[in-house]
Amino acid sequence: MKRLFPILSVLTAAFLAYALYQALVIAPTDALQGDVYRIIYYHVPSAWTAFLLFLINFVCSIIYLIRRNQKADILALVSAEVGVVFCTIVLVTGPIWARPVWGIWWAPGDIRLTSTLVLWLIYMSYLVLRRFSTSAQTQMLAAALAVFGALDVPLVYFSIWFFRTQHPQPVIGGGGSMAPAMLHTLLINWLAFLCFAFLVCWSRYRLEVLQREIDEAHAMESLSGDRDSNKASMPLTRSGK
Amino acid sequence: MNAVKFLFAAYIATWVIHLFYIGTLVRRFARLKQQLRDLGKDWSQD
Amino acid sequence: MSSLRAVTLATLVKDIRLEWRSKDALNSMLFFSLLVVVIFVFSFDPLAEESRHIVGGLVWIAFLFAAVVALNQTWARELRNQVLDAYRVSPAPANALFLAKSVGNFIFVSVLEALMVPLFVIFYNLKVLGPAWQLIPIALLGTWALVVNGTFFAAMSLRTRNREIMLPLLLFPISIPAVIGMVAGTTAILTGEDSAHFYIVLLLTYDVVFTTASLGLFETVLHAE
Numbered sequence: 001m002k003r004l005f006p007i008l009s010v011l012t013a014a015f016l017a018y019a020l021y022q023a024l025v026i027a028p029t030d031a032l033q034g035d036v037y038r039i040i041y042y043h044v045p046s047a048w049t050a051f052l053l054f055l056i057n058f059v060c061s062i063i064y065l066i067r068r069n070q071k072a073d074i075l076a077l078v079s080a081e082v083g084v085v086f087c088t089i090v091l092v093t094g095p096i097w098a099r100p101v102w103g104i105w106w107a108p109g110d111i112r113l114t115s116t117l118v119l120w121l122i123y124m125s126y127l128v129l130r131r132f133s134t135s136a137q138t139q140m141l142a143a144a145l146a147v148f149g150a151l152d153v154p155l156v157y158f159s160i161w162f163f164r165t166q167h168p169q170p171v172i173g174g175g176g177s178m179a180p181a182m183l184h185t186l187l188i189n190w191l192a193f194l195c196f197a198f199l200v201c202w203s204r205y206r207l208e209v210l211q212r213e214i215d216e217a218h219a220m221e222s223l224s225g226d227r228d229s230n231k232a233s234m235p236l237t238r239s240g241k
Numbered sequence: 242m243n244a245v246k247f248l249f250a251a252y253i254a255t256w257v258i259h260l261f262y263i264g265t266l267v268r269r270f271a272r273l274k275q276q277l278r279d280l281g282k283d284w285s286q287d
Numbered sequence: 288m289s290s291l292r293a294v295t296l297a298t299l300v301k302d303i304r305l306e307w308r309s310k311d312a313l314n315s316m317l318f319f320s321l322l323v324v325v326i327f328v329f330s331f332d333p334l335a336e337e338s339r340h341i342v343g344g345l346v347w348i349a350f351l352f353a354a355v356v357a358l359n360q361t362w363a364r365e366l367r368n369q370v371l372d373a374y375r376v377s378p379a380p381a382n383a384l385f386l387a388k389s390v391g392n393f394i395f396v397s398v399l400e401a402l403m404v405p406l407f408v409i410f411y412n413l414k415v416l417g418p419a420w421q422l423i424p425i426a427l428l429g430t431w432a433l434v435v436n437g438t439f440f441a442a443m444s445l446r447t448r449n450r451e452i453m454l455p456l457l458l459f460p461i462s463i464p465a466v467i468g469m470v471a472g473t474t475a476i477l478t479g480e481d482s483a484h485f486y487i488v489l490l491l492t493y494d495v496v497f498t499t500a501s502l503g504l505f506e507t508v509l510h511a512e
Contacts, residue, residue, distance in 0.1 A: 121460035
């Protein structure tokens with residue numbers, strides 16, 4: 001298992017480099033937007049990855065609420081954190097793209113970017129709760145919050161959608177279909193970023209498992225003031241060194 | 242073309258954010274490894 | 288089921304009686320509400336033509352802040368007298384406590400809103416151009432939307448390090464669809480330019496979804512150590 005990670009990392013890096021090459025060189029230039037449109041090869045895959053990760057968070061939170069499965073809780077935390085990272089990228093690359101193309105950084109009725117902003121806020125509040133909660137039941141509370149957040153998502157989408165139809169918005173082109181060559185490049189980049197996201201999540205997962213083992217060891221240590229023979233059963237030895 | 246500046250800004254921003262996050266992971270791993278070593282030392286003093 | 292109603296009512300009456308006797312929280316909240324309105328009046332020129340378009344937003348932002356301050360108060364009292372522990376041990380259903388708290392908060396926040404609305408009307412010379420009666424469902428549904436989630440998250444925040452700031456941090460993002468409904472609906476009615484029908488339906492849906500979720504998950508939150 002230990003060998004696998006560096007090998008996958010190298011492969012993923014190569015894949016990402018190839019995807020980048022596709023995005024910048026191979027993909028055709030857009031007739032209307034010129035070369036700036038290539039931002040979508042990073043913007044859209046990041047969005048899809050973030051949504052997938054948040055979906056994983058929702059599923060894991062439900063599993064945790066029902067079964068109190070520790071692995072589900074760790075995965076929920078990991079997917080929320082990495083999801084927020086990708087979501088941040090969507091919110092940063094979006095306006096960078098909008099500025100040259102539409103002339104404005106932000107369109108209030110732009111349903112996709114605005115819903116993504118709300119999504120980012122919801123999962124940030126989830127991470128804040130996990131960080132600042134002092135309860136022994138933090139995981140339950142966070143799982144409950146994740147369920148609330150997920151329930152909110154369709155409401156967010158529809159509220160902004162209707163708001164947008166009532167207020168004139170800048171004409172946002174590009175809603176039409178994509179040239180096959182562009183779609184191909186988009187999918188390649190998405191696949192590359194999915195591999196990358198998988199590796200990041202895996203690392204974060206291992207980090208969390210290690211963190212919890214150490215916390216447990218510390219707690220055990222302070223509980224059993226004197227060092228006695230119980231140490232042999234400590235979970236630390238199974239960290240697979 | 243002026244607009245291409247934005248293209249590179251977006252790509253660079255993406256990787257800056259990813260590398261920043263990975264950096265925090267690396268730092269935390271290092272700190273945990275240190276704690277592990279400390280814990281290991283304590284036990285050996287049984 | 289009657290036990291649920293009985294306990295809810297008893298808790299609610301107790302809260303109202305306590306609030307009425309102390310009057311501290313109520314008085315300071317009333318003054319706070321007045322201050323918020325005045326600050327807005329100085330910040331957004333009431334004489335401008337566009338004021339009717341933005342007043343919807345101003346009113347609900349004012350309500351939002353008043354609600355957050357009020358919500359922070361209500362659980363604090365429970366904590367002070369260790370009522371929460373007593374409640375956890377008793378056989379009373381957790382939902383009864385939640386309903387009582389939510390309805391109590393709803394009444395409390397509605398009182399504050401009732402105070403702020405005439406002030407807004409006076410300072411901004413408000414005239415309702417659309418169907419004014421529709422403001423009532425919007426006010427009721429919108430206030431309940433803030434209060435039901437606010438009560439739930441306030442209970443969640445009890446066990447966090449920065450309790451007072453945690454409530455708005457958790458509440459605001461999730462409330463965004465409701466805020467859109469409240470503000471856009473109110474603006475639509477004030478200006479008479481659009482129909483508020485969709486927003487009322489949106490608020491109703493929001494309320495149903497989150498009241499159900501809160502009732503379903505409150506037991507979990509209450510028993511968190």
